[in-house]
Amino acid sequence: MKIAELLWPRRCLNCGTAIREAWLCDECLELIRPRMSTLRVQKGFNEISCNVLALNAYGDGWKKSMEDYKFRSAYRLSEGFGYLAAITLREFADIETYDIITFVPMTRKKVRARGYNQAMKLAESVAKELSLPCEMLLDKVKDNRTQHTLSRKERQKNVIGVYGTINENIKDKKIILIDDIITTGATLRECCSVLLEAGALEVTCLCMAYEERKHNAES
Helix, strand or coil: CCHHHHHCCCECCCCCCECCCCCCCHHHHCCCCCEEEEEEEEECCEEEEEEEEEEEECCHHHHHHHHHHHHCCCCCHHHHHHHHHHHHHHHHCCHHHCCEEEECCCCHHHHHHHCCCHHHHHHHHHHHHHCCCECCCEEECCCCCCHHHCCHHHHHHHCCCCEEECCCCCCCCEEEEEEEEECCCHHHHHHHHHHHHCCCCEEEEEEEEECCCCCCCCC
16 A cells, blocks of 8 residues: 555545545445436527436535535545546446547636636546547636526526537537536536537536436426
8 A cells, every 4th residue: 555545545435434445435335326317408499308417416425525526626536536427427328439528617717716627627537537538628708607506597597608619629529528516407408509509419418416406407
């Protein structure tokens, strides 16, 4: 065992118990509840369904780990979340058919304030595990109000026109879109719509957590 592992042992992402391997202790591994759902996404005058895989419910210890990762600079956790997300996605999708992994962008101002884009780091980690390229395909072209402060209806309106494409490597590609947490699905729906309008063949969303009471991607 490395000296660093003795001084700062790896801890279970869910309960915090010191562990030597993987990223979840055996007990917490049994508690993981992946959820597959769909988003109805607008492409021109048509409506297309995009699959959404969320790794676990956003509660108990998982919530603490996600908040540490997102708000307290615990970006090292992206390695663990990425590993778990990658092995879970392999159970639900044929990875070999996908071309690119991308992520929900933040404004440059917010990236500077936080120091990193948590979705980007997750995407890089997942891409490494799946041996797929990770590319920035979207940009946040204007700032908007923070989503978690808004009602469901307000969230839908709050993301309209917020995202645009900045990469030509989209047409006819099957894309995995990464975000941290899904609540109403408004952000993912808008990002998927932008990618499909730009010519993407298919978009599958992958999130680390879903809010159990609010999550309803089909609405």
